[in-house]
Amino acid sequence: MSTKENIFKNLIGKNGRALGSLGYFIILMLVFLIGAPEVMMRPNLHQSVFVMLPVIMFMVIPLVFLVTAGEIDLSFASTFGLSAYIFALLLKAGLDPLLCILIGILSGAVVGILMGCLVVYGRLSSLVASLGALFFIRGFLFVASDSKSISFMEISDHWIYDVLVGKLFGVPMQVYWAALFTIFSYYLYRKHVFGIHIHHVGDNPDSAAQMGINVNWVRISAFMYVGLGAALAGIFSCLINFTWWPTQGFGYLLLALAAVFIGGTPTWGGVGTIVGAVFGVGVIAYMEVGVVAMGMSGVWRQFFNGLIIILAILGHRFHGGRVR
Amino acid sequence: MSAIIELKNVSKSFGGITALKKASIKVDVGEVVGLIGDNGAGKSTLIKTLVGVHAPDDGQIIIRGNEVKNWNASKAREAGIETVFQDRALCPQQSIVWNIFMGKELKHRFGFIREKEQVREANKLIREIGFTSKLIDAESPVGNLSGGERQGVAIARAIYNNAELIVLDEPTTALSLIETQKVFDFVDNVKKSGRSVLFIGHNIYHVYDISDRFIVLDRGEVVHQLNKNDIEGPEALMKVMKDAVSKH
Secondary structure, eight states, X not given: OOHHHHHHHHHHHHHHHHHHHHHHHHHHHHHHHHHOHHHHHOHHHHHHHHHHHHXXXXXXXXXXXXXXXXOOOSTHHHHHHHHHHHHHHHHHTTOOHHHHHHHHHHHHHHHHHHHHHHHHHTTOOHHHHHHHHHHHHHHHHHHXXXXXXXXXXXXXXXXXXXXXXXXXXXXEHHHXXXXXXXXXXXXXXXXXXXXXXXXXXHHOHHHHHHTTOOHHHHHHHHHHHHHHHHHHHHHHHHHHHTEEOTTTTTTHHHHHHHHHHHTTOOTTSSOOOHHHHHHHHHHHHHHHHHHHHTTOOGGGHHHHHHHHHHXXXXXXXXXXXXXX | OOEEEEEEEEEEEETXXXXXXXXXXXXXXXXXXXXXXOTTSSHHHHHHHHTTSSOOSEEEEEETTEEOSSXXXXXXXXXXXXXXXXXXXXXXXXXXXHHHTTTSOOBOGGGBBOHHHHHHHHHHHHHHTXXXXXXXXXXXXXXXXXXXXXXXXXXXXXXXXXXXXXXXXXXXXXXXXXXXXXHHHHHHXXXXXXXXEEEEOSOHHHHHHHOSEEEEEXXXXXXXXXXXXXXXXXXXXXXXXXXXXXXX
């Protein structure tokens, strides 16, 4: 084998999962383009997708860290609502919007830390513990808000609205922020000691502990990052809609998780890809509109969503199983 | 000679089962200590306590004359103690580089990794310990390596950090004859460089060959300690071990 071939093989081997996700995204877009060329060529369709896509990105990217660490979190869909609620309440109380945002983000991180402590020190399965937290936090929101939404149209006059969710060159500002967040996360994941320890803990927690890595702290901080991302998503969602409502974010639960796995991060921990997750989010964001664009009635939507998810995950099997 | 590490009256139990009972051992600078005992004698527990993986229930851990509280694996590595664990403590899905630097990464400020330097150092180490396969480079996953090569990665990690004491827990288990010889050569080199080794093995011939001093462990207690010049040959060592255990 020549070195050139080797380098090429290596490149594919190392990025197989991310490239696979890119492949699914391209295939999906081609199918929609062929199925509904007129609709898919319309710029306003893409604009509408790009309004909410960044919100999903804020949730999904941190989930890649957590899944790589060998854990899972469902509670993020409620943390989304809780942090957004805190943001909305503080805003209504007349606090400076920037401060409201910072406190909102902080609250998400705190919920993440608590979630992590519950799993680590309570020695609970993260799936079950976070399922409990998902309903608990959402239940709290219903009770606390008396199931009433909060609207704040006045925010659109504040400078922070333009900076966070205004438009730049015709593209929603949240796209830039999500891109910045994703790039930062990519470096954190691949080039920073935090991300590397996450890989070690997810791969073999005993080995990591024997090498002096603080496994508990790594796990808790991964949960914290998920909480922080969920809070960002919740606050951006509030700003985009000028409203907080009691079920806000709940619908993203399964879609965000699906994006992680379609993105090529496997369930077993130790490996994952941020770049793949970006395409995973792309698949999720477009499949909703695409199926309808192709003229299928709304009742078919979930059916096709499911089909797309299963096919994508089946495809990832061919990138090789787990190395032991 | 002064001790690098000393354990004094260390006890450890796991849910009612006593694994270590007031065990006291020390390792001096530049010596190779062989720890022997039957299966279940507490060898692995003693080692894991010594290197900070298990926290002792009771007793003292003294590093170069100073007692250390809240002993843990991270502190052990900072104190210059590196371990080649029985299970090798590797992450099979991660690259050789990431495994070699696991827990002791070369960092810039703010915790970003000095990636190029790590790869360069890892490639150098791989050559030093003699990886035979040319296809292996530092960025391939450990999961693709053979048992001997994995042991090589674990040993490379111990060398890189310039440890003053290297603990080898059953390092020759499941290795071929040639690979075993490589491990012995490695121990010899460490000794020549003036550093210390704590060697755990259940093959008494292996332990006899490379150690200067022996510690016999039985049911969590240190039952005998002797120097190599007190006995003649591995058979004599075996007899001493049996006698010590039967009296206990």
